Amino acid sequence: MNKGHVFLVGAGPGDAGLITVKGMEAVKSADVILYDRLANPRLLEQAPARCELVYCGKLPDRHFLRQEAINSLLVEKALEGKVVVRLKGGDPGVFGRVGEEAQALSEHGISYDIVPGITSGMAAPLYAGIPATHREFGESFAMVTAHDKSVNGQPDLQWESLAKGIDTIAFYMGIANLPFICENLILHGKPAATPVILIRWGTFGRQQTLEGTLATIAQQAKDVKFANPAITLVGDIVSLRKKLDWFEKKPLFGRQVLLVRTGTNESDLARELSSQGADVIEFPRWTRIKVRPDEMIVNNLSSYEKVLFTSPESVADFFEDMIQRSVDIRQLKAKLYGGSSKSVRALADRGLLAESAEKLGAETGEDSSLLVVGDRSVRQEYPNGDFYETSIKEIDGQFTCILERMLEEAEINTVVFPSAASVKVLLEEDTGSIGFRDLLEKAELACLGVKTQSALREQGYEADVLSDKADKESLAASLAQSKKWFGR
Known part of the structure; x- marks a missing residue:
């Protein structure tokens, strides 16, 4: 091999x-x-x-x-x-x-x-509003490990060169040795009043900072139990933070969000929340296995008067099947519907106008004129008409243990339900022993649209945040304006 x-x-x-x-x-x-x-x-x-x-x-x-x-x-x-x-x-x-x-x-x-x-020694300070160099504050910059392979783990450094020859110093993972670092820099000539900032989880929405001086920062860190992973930045350039702090001013900074997923595609909502400063953990991760469609349905596309696409993925799968089978899509004369706003947009991206599935009405029984396109997991939700199965969608078990580790280090304060189906996923599907219901009791719950709000209420929970419109921008704005959230 x-x-x-x-x-x-x-x-x-x-x-x-x-x-x-x-x-x-x-x-x-x-x-x-x-x-x-x-x-x-x-x-x-x-x-x-x-x-x-x-x-x-x-x-x-x-x-x-x-x-x-x-x-x-x-x-x-x-x-x-x-x-x-x-x-x-x-x-x-x-x-x-x-x-x-x-x-x-x-x-x-x-x-x-x-x-x-x-590297974090450059990026974490920038996300805290501090460049590594500046013509007025410092033209030299050093990145230094704050522990080594010695018995006590304290770094053996050229302290005098650092203290007198370097304007700005970034120490990596230096919290445990912070007293040792500060003492040696002062001992070898760095003024005790030199500004210092500690930056924990730099560039994440959960970024934390602590400012002080070489004389005070070690005790300050001990008092608040500041911990790694962190960068310790030493130098007069730290004073620029007052003018240049940008990341922590984003409207959703500090929000640690669990976003419940129902689709396999990358989430536009997750990107929107992240762009406004939130930490976003998406769960679960889904995998799809394509299945061979029913040939009889493919051969009789022109006979359907209505076609419902249950997800954006079903749109992509359907048209991929048609291309592979050299089927002229103009055979499809039906009126099109989308199971969600994202499904409607996915059809619009292909030049096809569709309406919301709610416009189908509350028909019961068999409907030979309706074709439902989707993965196996939604079949029971749409009992009417024929079903065009595009794939088998499964939760990727590898990501359950990954989520458990992420939740150990994050402090989720917001749970976002982007659809009614997402409520069922989190509360009814077997996604491991993570304790989601305990989380829902503590976190602020946000819903995209009234249909999602109703689904959450059926499970015994009330939404704290409801978007004015069923779109990502509206939900992000509603979260930013929430008065309940204690993070602001």
Whole structure:
């Protein structure tokens, strides 16, 4: 068997949009992804449906996979002929141990690419409103590890050079050694009044900051139990934050959202909420298996007076089937309906006008003039007429354990239901023992449209936020204006 290929990819500092184009292309081509704790799990959504996902994350008190085991696994999977992606937070060449992994691959004759990423020492300060350099405040910048392989883990650095020769210093993962760092910088000539800022979860919507000076910051961090993952930035340039703070002023900054998914396509709503500063976790992740359609239905398309597309995915699948079978779509003389606003838009993108499924009315019994197009999971919801099955949709079990880890580190304060079907997914489907009902008791609940609100009410819950219109912009605006949310 031919050897595979390995991509050692920098995932960026947290914001999923900060991965490079080349890094994302590698993710989309992967057979196996070994990912770190600091690589945003949202990036895994772009992996192929059958991609194997392996967690290599390290926490301060425990290791899931030690470096030697990671090296061995990279070699093992590549020797099986697979495309392997090692997805690392930040930049793999900045305190990312990429050299050790590349060396192991080289020793076994395995080809690899190293894909740089945006490092957190640069990005986290920028998201806190602080550039790394500025002509008036600092023209030199250093990135420094705040722990090493010594017995006590305290870094052995050229303290005098740092204190007197560098204007701005970014310490990586420095909270545990913060007193040691501050003492040594002061001891070797850095003024005690030098501004310092701690930035936790930089570039995420849950970003936290703490400002002080070399003389005060260690005690401040202890008082509020500030913890890693964090960047410690030292220098006069920190004072620019008062003028340049931009990210934390976004209308949904601080919102940590669980967005319930019913489709397999990337969510426009998730992108909208993220663009306004929210942390968005989408769940569950669905996979689709295409099925062969009923040939009798294909041969009799012209006989239907009404066709209902239950999802945007069903639109794509249907037209793909027609193209593969060289069917002239002009045979379809029916009036078209969409099961959601997104389905209606998907048809409009193909130049076809459709109405909402609600316009079909409350017909009962058989309807030979109606064709319902969709995946197997919605068949019972549309008992009338014939059913054109496009695919089998299943929850990807790999993402249940990923969600559990994400919920450990995030503090979800908002649950968004984009459709009535999403209520059923979260409360009735078997998605693991995560405790969704406990979460719903604590979080603010937001619904896209009155139909979704009614579905939630049937389950015994009231929506705290209801969008004026059933679109993503309206829901985002309603969340920003909510008076209940204690985050503002």
